[in-house]
Amino acid sequence: MKNHNHAPSCKQMLGNLSEFIDGDLQAELCSEIEEHLKNCKNCRIVVDTLKKTVELYEKCASEETNLPNDVRERLFKKLALDDLKKHQESS
Numbered sequence: 001m002k003n004h005n006h007a008p009s010c011k012q013m014l015g016n017l018s019e020f021i022d023g024d025l026q027a028e029l030c031s032e033i034e035e036h037l038k039n040c041k042n043c044r045i046v047v048d049t050l051k052k053t054v055e056l057y058e059k060c061a062s063e064e065t066n067l068p069n070d071v072r073e074r075l076f077k078k079l080a081l082d083d084l085k086k087h088q089e090s091s
């Protein structure tokens with residue numbers, strides 16, 4: 001059973017994901033994302049994975065070196081997109 005109808009809004013959501021996880025996103029957008037997550041299991045998994053990755057990442061970063069912000073941004077985007085693709089392909 002395939003349900004890719006939500007794909008465009010998933011992409012929108014992922015565009016704001018790093019800010020969402022950092023808590024930097026406007027409240028309005030935050031609640032849109034939370035609303036989307038309630039209805040989209042794929043994105044819940046992606047967000048969950050990202051949150052865990054970020055926690056690990058921040059733990060390592062503070063213990064070892066401080067990576068520049070753009071490295072972090074790229075990591076976020078790459079992870080989000082890879083995860084989304086993976087989950088969509090396997091659904």
Ligand SMILES: [Zn+2]
Nearest residue numbers: 006010040043
């Ligand atoms: Zn979604």
